[in-house]
Amino acid sequence: MGQGPRHQAAQIAYDGLLERILTLELKPGEAIDEKRATELLDLGRTxxxxxxxxxxxxxxxVIRPRRGTFVAPLDPTELRALEEMRFPLEELSAELAAKRAAPTDIDALSALVEEAEGTRGQEPSRDLDRRFHSAVANAAHNVPLARTLRRLYNQVTRYHSALGAGDHDARDEREDYQQLLDAIRERDAGRAREVMRRHLRDSLTRMALSLGDLGTDA
Known part of the structure; x- marks a missing residue:
C-alpha cells in the first residue's frame, strides 16, 4: 500500500505524456526534455x-542511451502492420462483448453513445472514439485482449492525428456506435463482429486517402 502514491504519480505522468504524444503536441521524432516535463506536469523526475x-x-x-528520449517516428509501413493486427482483435472483442457484456458494460457503452449524439453538428473526438473502443474491449472480459487493443489503439491514434483522420462523416461513426451497442445489447455476436468490421474498414479507407500526406519528423 505504501507504493500507492508513487504509482499514482507515475500514472499521472504516463497519462499526461501519452495525451501529448497522441495529439502530436509532442511531435514524432521530438526530444522529450525530462526537466521540462517535470515542470509541465508538476511532478518529480522519478x-x-x-x-x-x-x-x-x-x-x-525511443530511449537512446547517452542521447536522450524521443517520441517514436511515424512510418506508413508500421501503420499497415498495426491495422493488420488490430482488425481481427477488434472484431473478436466485439463478438465477445456481445456474449459476455454485463449490465454495467452496457451502461458504459450507452453513456458513450449518448455523448456521441451530443456532438451532432461536429465530429466525435478521437478521445471519444478511443474510449468507445476501450469500453467494447472491457465488455469482452478478456484482460490480455483489452490490454493489447489499448496499446494498438494508442499507436494508431497518432496516425489519425497526423493524417487528420478525424475529418470524416461523423454521422456514419455515430451510427456505427449505436448499431454496435444494439448488437451487444441483443447478444448478437455475428452482427457485432460485422458492424465492427465495417467501422474499421471505413476508418482504414479514410486513412489510406490521406497516407501520402504523412510526415515523419524522425
Missing part, C-alpha cells in the same frame, strides 16, 4: 522516468 520507460515498452517513445 515518475516521469517511470512513465517514459512504460511508453518505450509500448513503442511510443
Amino acid at each position: 515518475p516521469i522516468r517511470e512513465a517514459l520507460i512504460r511508453l518505450s515498452q509500448e513503442d511510443l517513445v
Whole structure:
C-alpha cells in the first residue's frame, strides 16, 4: 500500500505524456526534455522516468542511451502492420462483448453513445472514439485482449492525428456506435463482429486517402 502514491504519480505522468504524444503536441521524432516535463506536469523526475520507460515498452517513445528520449517516428509501413493486427482483435472483442457484456458494460457503452449524439453538428473526438473502443474491449472480459487493443489503439491514434483522420462523416461513426451497442445489447455476436468490421474498414479507407500526406519528423 505504501507504493500507492508513487504509482499514482507515475500514472499521472504516463497519462499526461501519452495525451501529448497522441495529439502530436509532442511531435514524432521530438526530444522529450525530462526537466521540462517535470515542470509541465508538476511532478518529480522519478515518475516521469517511470512513465517514459512504460511508453518505450509500448513503442511510443525511443530511449537512446547517452542521447536522450524521443517520441517514436511515424512510418506508413508500421501503420499497415498495426491495422493488420488490430482488425481481427477488434472484431473478436466485439463478438465477445456481445456474449459476455454485463449490465454495467452496457451502461458504459450507452453513456458513450449518448455523448456521441451530443456532438451532432461536429465530429466525435478521437478521445471519444478511443474510449468507445476501450469500453467494447472491457465488455469482452478478456484482460490480455483489452490490454493489447489499448496499446494498438494508442499507436494508431497518432496516425489519425497526423493524417487528420478525424475529418470524416461523423454521422456514419455515430451510427456505427449505436448499431454496435444494439448488437451487444441483443447478444448478437455475428452482427457485432460485422458492424465492427465495417467501422474499421471505413476508418482504414479514410486513412489510406490521406497516407501520402504523412510526415515523419524522425
